[in-house]
Amino acid sequence: MSSDRIHAHYVIETSIGLERAAAAMAGEQSTGTFITLPGETPELHRRHAARVESVVLAEEGGEPSLSGSRGPGPVQRGEVELSFPLENVGTALPNLLATVAGNLFELQQLSGIRLTDLELPEAFGRAHPGPQFGAAGTREVADVRTGPIIGTIIKPSVGLTPEQTGVLAEDLARAGLDFIKDDELMADSPHSPFEERLDAVLRGLDRAAEVTGRRPLYAVNLSGDIDEMRRRADLVAERGGNCLMVSVNAVGIAGLRDLRLHSSLPIHAHRNGWGAMTRFPLLGYSYRVWQQLWRLAGADHLHVNGLRNKFWEPDDSVVASARAVLEPINGGPAAMPVFSSAQSAEQAADTYAAVGTDDLMYVCGGGIMAHPDGPAAGVRSIRQAWDAALAGIDLDTYAADHPDLEAALRTFRGATGG
Incomplete structure (x- = not known):
């Protein structure tokens, strides 16, 4: 794992396709929004965009688990790994939560999302006290x-x-x-x-x-x-x-x-x-x-x-x-x-x-x-x-x-x- 990136693993459910949903997740939690902005330069993307590291389809079919989701296709469930630049977040734990477990839970592209694992750079261990005993x-x-x-x-x-x-x-x-x-x-x-x-x-x-x-x-x-x-x-x-x-x-x-x-x-x-x-x-x-x-x-x-x-x-x-x-x-x-x-x-x-x-x-x-x-x-x-x-x-x-x-x-x- 890169020492300057935060890696978050999710199980998701979507009706727009896992790849598109993963891209929407990465954009929402870093440099993107629902429409292209004037300040989204290639250099800004290079330094600050979240990356989709992997997408793995697990199953397809059935009804959406959560209400309010949208998408034209069949329901897919699978695993997604995203990574975020440490530079976006710093080591503050509230900011970390806002990034890996914030608005993602409200995206209409998803009818299910669960954060399953988190791999953090060594900087987090140095920045926080951890257990005293x-x-x-x-x-x-x-x-x-x-x-x-x-x-x-x-x-x-x-x-x-x-x-x-x-x-x-x-x-x-x-x-x-x-x-x-x-x-x-x-x-x-x-x-x-x-x-x-x-x-x-x-x-x-x-x-x-x-x-x-x-x-x-x-x-x-x-x-x-x-x-x-x-x-x-x-x-x-x-x-x-x-x-x-x-x-x-x-x-x-x-x-x-x-x-x-x-x-x-x-x-x-x-x-x-x-x-x-x-x-x-x-x-x-x-x-x-x-x-x-x-x-x-x-x-x-x-x-x-x-x-x-x-x-x-x-x-x-x-x-x-x-x-x-x-x-x-x-x-x-x-x-x-x-x-x-x-x-x-x-x-x-x-x-x-x-x-x-x-x-x-x-x-x-x-x-x-x-x-x-x-x-x-x-x-x-x-x-x-x-x-x-x-x-x-x-x-x-x-x-x-x-x-x-x-x-x-x-x-x-x-x-x-x-």
Whole structure:
């Protein structure tokens, strides 16, 4: 790949022919518009025009996927690679998005378009902070040298007072968790103000540490305006907190990058809202592209859903997402994938077999707190499931003399209908 060009890969659907559609995409996102302009000199085109690098027909026929498209011919679907001069964009991530994922989604020549991959010049890796901790650094901060980082989410998601949240966090920490996070619905609400909740939880974790000898990571949700996030990050650091959580699609890529440059704590990137960008297969982004952008901006942990989850996403998509997060890219380290969404002891062995590593967060809400013998037994069941997986022992065989695991399998197996 040329060091001065950005390469973007798409799957598109069109009724004007793939070659014509690709040319329209290249023109719209660089030097062209709907009509020739006086300033479009050959020299300007040479320096600034996007190029169609390749077009591959995959299939033909059927009805257009999206409304509002136009074209006289049969529907074609295929792969297109465009390249853009770095000189057009610079290295600013908002400008990059405007170029590779901007008005293309609105072109009438297309009845479907999905950005599937992005190859960036080395200049992007030099220009952006990237993960401050990544997978390896997170292990150090959490003091978990081997095995997955086992975590949970504060539940109920909303309705608990700060003091109730602190008591729950203390109980969960006493149960032996490595990681506790706020729910994405809880940031700074009238019934649970950020600062009060932070103080109550940290007090609870301190009490638990007097018994257990360790304090788990607590990813406090500080999502908000940029100035608010800076102020909240400072409070977390001043009061001894050890992790920040951000709803990244809500705060924006510039907001996350600013927080990464401002703070010295790990950043836990929650992807809520992601389904709007990816659920329809011929619109939006791939997770591979999405996670690359957020890692450039500074995310250390990124949610990837989980096997046999409660949402729409199939297992092969979840596994591909996790592998993308674990891949060093743009000169930065591997980040840490976060498996969540109806996870319990039941999916541990399959998760390890599919991903091939324990460099991950395994975050269970109901899978811990709904264990029939209580949260502490729920935590033990998750650890036992992973012990079995890492040792290559069949889960049911291991459960025969591990009652916590046996009870978890009896309770959660098939609970999501997956």
